[in-house]
Amino acid sequence: MASRKRFGIPWPDCNDGLSYDDVVSPSDAGLTLLQFYSTNYKSSAPLQGWLQRIKSGQITVDGSVVTDSDTVLRVASKLVYHRLPWKEPEAPHMIEVLYEDDDMIALNKPSGLQVLPGGLFQQRTVLTQLQWECNNQGSCEMHKRPHPVPVHRLGRGTSGILLCAKTKVARARLASYFADGTSHIGVKRDTNQKIGKIAKIYRALVSGIVENDKMTINQPIGIVKYPGVAKGLYVASQSGKPALSAVEILERNIQENSTLVQVKIQSGRPHQIRIHLSFIGHPLLGDPLYGVDGQPKCLDCDFIDESFAEDGGYQRPTKPVPGDCGYHLHAHKLFLSHPITNELVEIIAPLPTVLQTPDEVKESASMQQTA
Template sequence: MACRRKFGIPWPECNDGLSYDDVVRTSDSGLTLIEFYSTKYKSSAPLQGWLQRIKSGQITFDGRVVTDSNAVLRVGSKLVYHRLPWKEPDAPHMIEVLYEDDDMIALNKPSGLQVLPGGLFQQRTVLTQLQWKANLHKKPHPVPVHRLGRGTSGILLCAKTKLARVRLASYFADGTSHIEGKRDTNPEIGKIAKIYRGLASGIVENDQVTINQPIGVVKYPCVAKGLYVASESGKPALSVVSILERNVQENSTLVQVKIQSGRPHQIRIHLSFMGHPLLGDPLYDVGGKPKCLDCDSIDESFAEDGGYQRPIKAVPGDCGYNLHAHKLVLSHPLTNEIIEITAPLPSTLQTPEEAKEIASMEQTFQDV
C-alpha cells in the first residue's frame, strides 16, 4: 500500500558507547595487550591511541580492568574494549514511509543519514530508527536489503520478514550476476531496477551514455576496507545515463541514471569516470578516482578517545553532492506483483517543467 507518513525519534546528545569482544586464540597467545590491539585493530587507532585507551581503563581482561599495556595474553582469555560514549555528527532523524505491506517497507532516506552503523555513526542511522520504531510496537524491526550513501537521498528498501529479506537480497545479487556473467547488458532485465536523479558538473554532450567501467578497491586513508574507484581489474558495473536538462549558465547537467543493482558508489564513480562528477562531490574527480594523490598516507595523530583524527581528506560518507534514488521497480518478493515506488524529487533535481507542475499542485492544495 502507498504511504506518505513520517516517523523518527530525536537523537540523544551522546550515544551509549560500544563494546568489542575478543577471545584470545592460539595464534595470539604470548602477545602483549598493546601488540594485540595495535596490530589487529590498526584501522581503529594508531599505536599511541591504543596505549591511551589501555591506560584509561577501557579494556578488560577476563572481566578485570587492565592498564598494563605489556600484559601477556593467554589462550581462551576474553578481552573487551569499551569505547566511551561520544556525540555523533549531526544527522536527520525523521524518515518518510513511501510504501509498506506485510513483507517490506520502502523509506525515503534523507541526505545526511547513514543506513547502517559504521565509523563515527553508530547510533544515528536508519537501522536505529527502525529498531526504535519496532520496539514501540513490540515487533521485529525491518532490515535494509541494500545501501545508499550517506549523502544520497531517496528510496531505501527494507524487508520485514526473513523470507522477504532472502528474496529481495537475491534480486540485487542476480542483477549483479547478469553483468558479471555478461548474459545481458540491459538494466531493464531482472526483478529489480533503480532509477536515480543526479546533478552532474559540466555539459554532457550525448543524450544517452552507457557506462560499463569496472569498479575495484584501492587503499585509502581512514577507509579500512579501501575506497571503491574505477579500475580495469575491478568487478563489472553498468549504468545508463540519460540527459534531462543542460544548464549552460550553471555549467551543469541534470541526469537520470538507470542501474539494475549496483556497486558501492557506482553512480558517483561512473559519472566522474565519464568526465562529469556529481556537482559538489567532495571525493571523486574526473576519471573515477579520488581527488587526493597521496592515498597511501595515514595521519598517525589521535583524537581524545584514542582513535584517528577526523580525516582532512574527503571520505565516502561526506555529503555535498546531489544524488537521489527516485524510482524503484521490482517484482514483489512473495506475490510477484510489479511494484513501482517513487520518492519525491528535491527541488535541485527537478526539471523546470516538473518544478512548475509541483508548484501548481501545491497551490491547488492550499486553495482547497
C-alpha cells in the first residue's frame, strides 16, 4: 500500500504574539483608555488585567505607546493592543493528505490540533501548517494563489477528514454545500429534486450500552453562558436551531460498558455529535465536558474568575471547555459532488484502532503484514 503524503513543521517554542487594531468611534470618544478596553473586550481580560496591559506598554494610540490608563480618547484615533508572545499548549504538527487536486485538499486532522486560531491556540493550528506548507513549496507565490483554507471545522479533540479549498470558487461552493446540510447526496428520482451535495459519516465510542440498533436524534442545539467560552457554550436546547443525527450501532462491548457507533449528520451544528449522544444518555467515552441530556457536567456556570494570568488575560478555566480532548470521535468518510466537475468524490480517513470493530482490527493487521 502506497504511503500518503504527510507534511508539518515543528512548532516554535513561542508564537510571535498578536496585534489587535481599533479605531475610536464617535460613541467611544471621551472614554478613557481603560474604559474602552475593559468595556469593549470584557471577554479578553478583567479590568485589572487591562490595567496591567496598559501600564506595561502594550497599547499604542496613534502610533505612540500610552501607559496612562486615564488617557481620554478622541474620535478616529487608531488603537493597537500588542499581545505578547506566549508558549501555546502542546499540539501535534504532522498532517496527512487524504485527497488533493487543483481545487481542494482533504486532510486527516489529528486529535489535539485546532483548525483555526482561537483562545490559547493562535499559531498551533491547521491553518498555520497549510500556510507554511504552501510557502515552502513556493506554489502560492508562483501562481499568485492564497494557501488552502478549511471550509468547515472539526473540534480540537476530533480527528479525521477536514476539507479545505484551494480557490475562491471552490471555497464558495463547498461552503454552500455545508450550509445546505449534509448526509444525503444525489437526486430524488420521483421529483428530480436535489437532496444535497455532501455526506459526512463519523465513528464514535460512547459510554454505556445503547439498546436500539438505529435511531434518529433531532434535538435542537442552542447556546448558554459558560465560563471561559466568550460566545457561549452549545448545548441541547428546545429554543436552539434544528439539528439531526442518524446513529447506527456497530458493536456493543458489555465488558467495557461502551458502544461503538456510526453517525451521519444532516446539519453541522458545533459539537453536534457530542451533544446529541449525550442527550440520549450516552455521552462520548472520555468526554470531559458533556455529561447527560446534552448539557455540561457542571451546572453552576455563572461564576467568572476575575483573577488574571501573567499576560493580563483570564486564568485558564478550571471547568472543562469545548476544546478539551479525551473523547473518541473521528470523521471517517466523506462523499461529495466535486465543486467544479460535479463528479462524485469519496474520501476515507483511516480509523484509529479504538474505533474499529474486531473484524476491522483483524483486517487492518492482515493488511499491514502483507504490505
